[in-house]
Amino acid sequence: MSDMRVKDLAGTVGITAERLVEQLNEAGINVSKPDDQITEEQKQTLLKFLQQRHGKDADSSSSSPKKITLKRKSVSEIKLGGATRGGKSVSVEVRKKRTYVKRSETEDAAAAAELLKQKAAEEQAAEVARQEELRLQEEDKRKQLLDEEARRKQEAEEEAATIAAAIEAEKQAAEEAERAAEEEKKAIEAESKNKKTAAKAKKKDDELTPSQLAHKKLEEADAKRRAANRARIDAEKALEAKKKAREEEEALEKEREKAKAAAAEAQAKEQKAGVRKTKDAEAKHNKDKTARRGGRKDDDFERKELHVSEGKSGRRKKKKGGGAASRVAMKDQEHGFSKPTAPVVHEVSVPETIGVSDLAQRMSVKAGEVIKALMGLGTMATINQVLDQDTAVIVVEEMGHVAKPIQENEVEQALKVSDEELGELKMRAPVVTVMGHVDHGKTSLLDYIRTTKVTSGEAGGITQHIGAYKVQTSRGEIAFLDTPGHAAFTEMRSRGAKVTDIVILVVAADDGVMPQTIEAIQHAKAAESIVIVAVNKMDKPEANPDRVKQELANHEVIPEDWGGDVQFVPVSALTGEGVEDLLDAISLQAEVMELTAPEQGPAHGTVIEARLDKGRGTVVTVLVQQGTLNKGDIVVVGQEYGRVRAMFNEKGEQLDTAGPSTPVELLGLSGTPAAGDELQAAPDDKTAREIANFRQTKAREQKMAQQQAAKLDEMFNKMEEGDVKTLNVVIKGDVHGSVEAVSQGLQKLSTAQVKVRVVGSGVGGINETDAQLAAASQAILIGFNVRADNAARKIIAEKGLDVQYFSIIYDLLDVVTKAMTGMLEPVFRDEIIGLARVDDVFSSPKFGDIAGCLVIEGVVKRSNPIRVLRDNVVIYEGELESLRRFKDDVNEVNSGTECGIGVKNYKDVKPGDQIEVFERVEVKPTL
Structure with missing residues (x-):
């Protein structure tokens, strides 16, 4: 293990970095901060110091006991049935037995490390408890705020109702005042009408006139209005006082909450400090006790018995401290979860590709720990990144678990077929692939054999696809594959060579060996196929078969008549010359090879080509290589699956079965497979679907892994490309x-x-x-x-x-x-069209310095850019300001003619200089 920082070692061991700094200083290692580096020797020094602290001496050879058993017994009494004289006393006797075994140095160090880990875990639990308490306090505060909001809302509603009532009372008072004024007006009118008869009517002294009654009602209305106004004013004052009191109460409540929060925080800090102090003391005590006793093994057992006995007088014996002892005894009998003292080691199954989150779940750790381990190994990863099997195994072993690499193709085992299911081997038709350069007559030769016109249907007279045909000849059946000859169809020719038994290499006698001919030879050699050379176009007068043999010999294709093992057959696809000899050569070679394949059992083949037909869906051309493919079979083809709904031969005729060496077109697959995929018959639809989904998932994971690996390279490539x-x-x-x-x-x-x-x-x-x-x-x-x-x-x-x-x-x-x-940027080239020599320089008050020149080459044009040369060195580049011939301004001056030239923005032209006139010509860019 190389040098590392103190805080990284603390994270690995499971203690705080500050504690580890203290231990290092106690061991005599000068470390001031967690970021300091420590060496391997310093780690060993720290380990020896901790071992000596825990009582281990490497030189001690005392015969101290390896094992010791301690027994303890405590008796207490509890009261049953109250304090009456007839009660019973129950004696509680607790017996404990513990066995201690002296540990080795390694176990002592592990025990010390485990104690440190327990301490860190307890501190973390205390922190979690504190966070939970703070969360509960926040919830209480939030609940109080909601209650206060509801109370405020209710008070606002009450205030609104009070104000509405006051407004309604004032409105009623105003209406009564209006009615009183109306009655007073009516009374005055009535009084004016009855003035003439008022003297005649005799009223009693206690009766009131109508005007007096109206005045009285008006006064009553005014009194009611004033009372309503006073009530409204009193309500507003009460509301204001209530609002002020509520604000004061809220301020007091906030002060109380702040004081409560401060007290709670102080209490939490005190508790945390006390817990930490208590835990440190306990850890130190346990370390000292472990050092004195040589380490403690897991308790063999703890036996606890309960004895009930009565006193002599039937009373319970009262013993000092018995109540506390009984509570301790009852607490000891409680069951609880005990944290494992040793790390749990898992056996982790590692597939070919696995995500970081999935790997962490299988090891029962957090994904952050897995990412930390990857960073320690020098790999930056995210939680969703996919790891390959080798990297995942290293991470699992680094984290202390056991890695078990597995192969995920177990689901594909259902497609494997035993030899008993395949049956006996029988002779099959040879599979012949026709290869060669474009326009050398491959399809024309096959056309003559099949007596059809295939080339006429191909675009441009060249084959665009792999054509698969089964031909019945006088010497038996032969399966032919016609591959394209164009340079772009390299992969097609490669697939054709892989599924074939014999390669017919067609070479034009008048053209010789060409690039695609050489490529076809390489494909045939890579597939270890037998090669037969068909020298085509022998009917042409310029045909030269010896030239073909010579050129092919340079590529290790030696004719039989030259001592080699390759048959050369001269043919003509136009006249049919030599075609029978070619078929004889194919049949002879097939008999020598003894081609066999099992006809019974599930079918197995290779996809030659696949396309998507608008009316029929996915159409796949398959060459059956072993077994028998039946209509209705369930098949798996690469990442696709389906049921064979129909099969057709090269003539479009429907088939019910297809044996070995038979090319057919299939309908019914779920999607378009890739050319070159294998076709395998599946036992049922469920198995086929599972295999196809598994292959799709695996391909997607591999693609994601490749994309992750290529991101950095792609970034650098973009930087270089510019x-x-x-x-x-x-x-x-x-x-x-x-x-x-x-x-x-x-x-x-x-x-x-x-x-x-x-x-x-x-x-x-x-x-x-x-x-x-x-x-x-x-x-x-x-x-x-x-x-x-x-x-x-x-x-x-x-x-x-x-x-x-x-x-x-x-x-x-x-x-x-x-x-x-x-898309290329245009390219411009300077083309010189004229050259003038400066013989003298004249000064003009109107135009400034004018160069008297003689045009010695080409033509000088006023509109073109110029360069001033001195000793054949360019000293200025610009344009002409004036071009004059005697007193006339001219646009151009031809060779051998004198002229006056004014250079724009340049005044340092001297006799002997040359003025070069040029024009920029755009050049068509090329790749």
Whole structure:
């Protein structure tokens, strides 16, 4: 273990950094702060010091007892039935027996470390308790605030009701005053009418006139209004006093809460200090006791017995301190959880990939501890990051657990087939792959054998897909695979070579060995396949088979007549010359190889090609290699699964079964698999679904792990690239192989100035999702033998996306190359068009210094930029201010003519200088 900081060692041991600093200083190691470094020797010194403190002496050889047993017995009495004379006394006798075993040095150190860990755990528990208490206090405060808010709301409602009542009373008083005034007015009118007859009427002295009655009512209304006003004023004063009292009460309540919080905080600090002091004392006491007794083993047992006896007089014996002792005895009998004294070691199953959170859960630790361990190993990780198996095993072992690497392909064991289920081996047809350079006649030769016209249906006369056919010849059945010859279809040729038995290498007799011919030889050798060379186009007058043999011999393909082991058959796909000899060579080679395969049992094959058909869904071309594939079988193909709904041969005829070496088209899979995936028959639909989901999850995890690992590299690459332009493309094709070939071909076009990035690809027509992706990433949509649907066309028209349709791959590559060229910055080149020699310099009051020049080369134009040369060194670059011929301003002066030149913003032209006139010409950029 290398040097490390004090606080890191404290975290590993499980104590505080300050405590470890104290121990280091006590051991004679000068450490002042937790960030100081300590060496391995200092760690050993600290360990020896702690061992000596705990009573271990390396030189001691005393024959002290290795084991000691201590017994204790305590008796107490408790009262039953009250304090009456007839009560009983119960004697409680507690017997304890403990065995102590002297530990070794390692166990002493482990015990000390465990005590330190227990201390830290207790401190953490006290901190948690304090936090819980503070949380409860906060909840109480929040509850009090809610109650106070409700009380305030109720008081506000009461105040509003009081004010409303006062306003209503005042309104009623005003209405009564108005009625009184109206009655008084009526009374005065009545009195004026009866003035003439008032003298005649005799009234009693105690009766009142109508005007007096009106005045009396008016006074009563005024009194009521004044009383209402006084009541309203009194209510407002009462409300104001009540509000003031409430504010004073709130201020007092806040002061009480502050004082209560301060007291609670002080009490918590005192409790924490007391708990820490008590725990330190207990830990020290336990350490001293462990050192004196040589360590304590786990208690063998604790036997406690309860004895009940009566006194002589039937009374309970009262013993001093008996009540406390009985409570202690009853407390000892209680059950409780005891923390493990030793770390728990788990056996952790580690799959091929596992997330950090999942790994922490399996070790029963927090994810932060796993991240800390990874950081200690020099790996920065997050809780969602996926780790590979090797890294996860190192982390598990670093944290003290046992790692158990497992393989997660146990779910795929259900697809394994025993030899008994496969049955006996029988002869099968050879699988022959036709390979070679483009336009050397591969498909034409196969066309002659099949007596069909395949090349006429291919775009541009070149094969775009892997074609699989089973041909019935006079010498038996032969399965043929026709691979593309274009440079972009390297992966297709590689897959064709892997599933084949014999490779027919077609070489044109008039063209010789070409790049794809060499590539086909390399694929055949990598797959360890037998090679038969078909020298095609022998009907042409310029055919030269000896040249073909010579060139192939340079690549370790030696003809039989030259002492090698490779058959050379001259053929002509146009006239049929030598085709029978080629079939004979294939049949002979197949007999020598003794090709066999079991016909019984579940089928096993390889995906040759896959595409998405609009009417039929996913269509997969599969070459069955062993077993029998039946209609209705449940199959697993890579990450996809499904039931075989229908099978077709190369002629489109439906099949019910397909044996070994039979290429068929399947319908019914859940998705489009990748070319090259294996097909395996599954026992039931549930098993197939589980296997497919497992493979999808595994592929997704591996992709995430690769992305995490490549992030840093990608960042550095972007920093190095600088202002490199990027052309984004979205590719959709008819089959998976074509999409793969187009993607690889476009990526190979990337240069240091412009890079091609495939932001999306897939099999099938261009849909709405593809158009949205192209719009978001500003990409070009490329359809290879597919078209856009209606929804995609609407988005393309709305957002003005660039869509390109192709059926020939080299046309596609040419168009993309032109688009990349158009993204390059324009390049300008200076072209010199004239040169004038300065013979003299004249001073003009109107134009300043004028250089008298003679044009010695080309033409001097006034509008073009110039350079002033002195001793063939450029001393100024600018433009002309004036160009004159005698007294006339001119636009240009030809060679051999004198002129006057005024240089703009430059006054240091001298005789003997040269004025160079040039123009900037744009040069078309190229990749």
